[in-house]
Amino acid sequence: ENSELKMGVTALPPGGVAKLTATAAAVAKACKQPLEARQPYVGSSAFAHKGGLHVAALAKMPSSYNHVVPGTVGNAARSVVSELSGRGNVLSAAVAAGREVSKDTAGIVLAQIKELESKGFVLEDAGASVDILFQRAAAGYRAPFNVLEFNVSASNNAFGGVVTAEGMEDAKDLDFVDDDFAPDDEDEDAAWRATSLRRESGYKRGTVSVNQVVVKVELLEYDDDDDATADSKPSAAKAIRSSRRRTKLCVAEGNGPVNALANALQLALNERFPQLKRIHLVDYQVDLLSSEGTSAAVTRVTMDFVDRGGGGTWRTVGAHASIIEASFRALVDGMEYGIAQCGADGCVVGEVGVEAREGAPETTAR
Known part of the structure; x- marks a missing residue:
């Protein structure tokens, strides 16, 4: 872009520069990647302005804050509303949204914008x-x-909650992670120790988030x-x-x-x-x-x-x-x-x- 627009070097076929933004968007879509908004020349924010003085000057002389005419590369300049905006930005945003507002209303909205952005x-x-x-x-x-x-409410349902000893059946119904620790049906002492352990730590029977x-x-x-x-x-x-x-x-x-x-x-x-x-x-x-x-x-x-x-x-x-x-x-x-x-x-x-x-x-x- 710099070679073509600022140095006079022919780097692309005729009309190629004007298709840069559309081409960049098509490539990003084909790669299933978002086009970076701040990408030079072709990003949606490449020619964005939010300062009140900038927007006022651009309305009178577009070349005052744009290093090239955005349309040359198939892009467009735009003003954005932020805490740095002036009343002119807000009025411009209202017109873009199809609304007619007075300067007083624009001032009210601007004050709200500055308060919200401070938060x-x-x-x-x-x-x-x-x-x-x-x-x-x-x-x-x-x-x-x-x-x-x-x-x-974020919780676990009845099929996924932590089940303590009071809600468990016999220890033989437990799904033990360590087979070596699984008690034998005839070993009552081992079953008691397993139940006691689960009473202290809780037994998670498969978490299901609700x-x-x-x-x-x-x-x-x-x-x-x-x-x-x-x-x-x-x-x-x-x-x-x-x-x-x-x-x-x-x-x-x-x-x-x-x-x-x-x-x-x-x-x-x-x-x-x-x-x-x-x-x-x-x-x-x-x-x-x-x-x-x-x-x-x-x-x-x-x-x-x-x-x-x-x-x-x-x-x-x-x-x-x-x-x-x-x-x-x-x-x-x-x-x-x-x-x-x-x-x-x-x-x-x-x-x-x-x-x-x-x-x-x-x-x-x-």
Whole structure:
């Protein structure tokens, strides 16, 4: 790329440079490896900008902070929302999401972003979490549901728990690991010693992990004329109070506590929001942020969702000292985003964009 674009050396056939990003993505897919976001020229973050001054300057003169025009290599510049963002970044993100917000609302969302990122959230690539902030800050916001409480239980079932002497039958029913130690049926003393040993240490009869979640949600319904009661001033954004509320209690199991939590939430919400049946959690990443120690570390969880019907994808993030709480926050954001963006005909994700000048940044949601 440097040879072609900056030194004038012809290294590729005509039009080859413009296909670099698409080619890199195709190679990564063929190798079943993700394309590194920070890969020079072809990565999704190769021409990303998050500083407020940078984005403002790029909007006026795209070449001011880009060493080459991104479109030359088939890529595109984009602005990301973070604690370094200015109000312009936030407004750009709102437009990219198809929302019209005032400067006051953008200021409110920006303050929330800075507060969340100070707690460990990283919203640069979690476009859905940012969009949810806009949605909740908008005048006339209608919350689709509230999670009143949830309980996560990780245990062993009756076929896998630790069985002590009180729950064991005769020692001859034990599956001894050491054949030399197995007591003879006629050796009562050996049987007693075996039972005594198991009484002290417990006898594990094949562990089977069980992860169960009990969740109580409040499903909210609104009258069609509720919009008329909403304050039209974005600076005084207030959520509309629901007309009817219905509480639902659901229990679900899963392959791990996070999967069980996702199953329980979908079980509680699918009847009211059938579009969630097409939405699946496809990637789950965990990062420890604190250096205090692994057990006391703040945990950041990133989740990727996909609409199996239309192929749209989005990402949310959560952070908390409890990995379950961090996962819960990312999961709720992902589902609320799916409810807002998806309908019977599919999900509208990433289809609303901004007509930008060549080389100017676009705010993209993943």
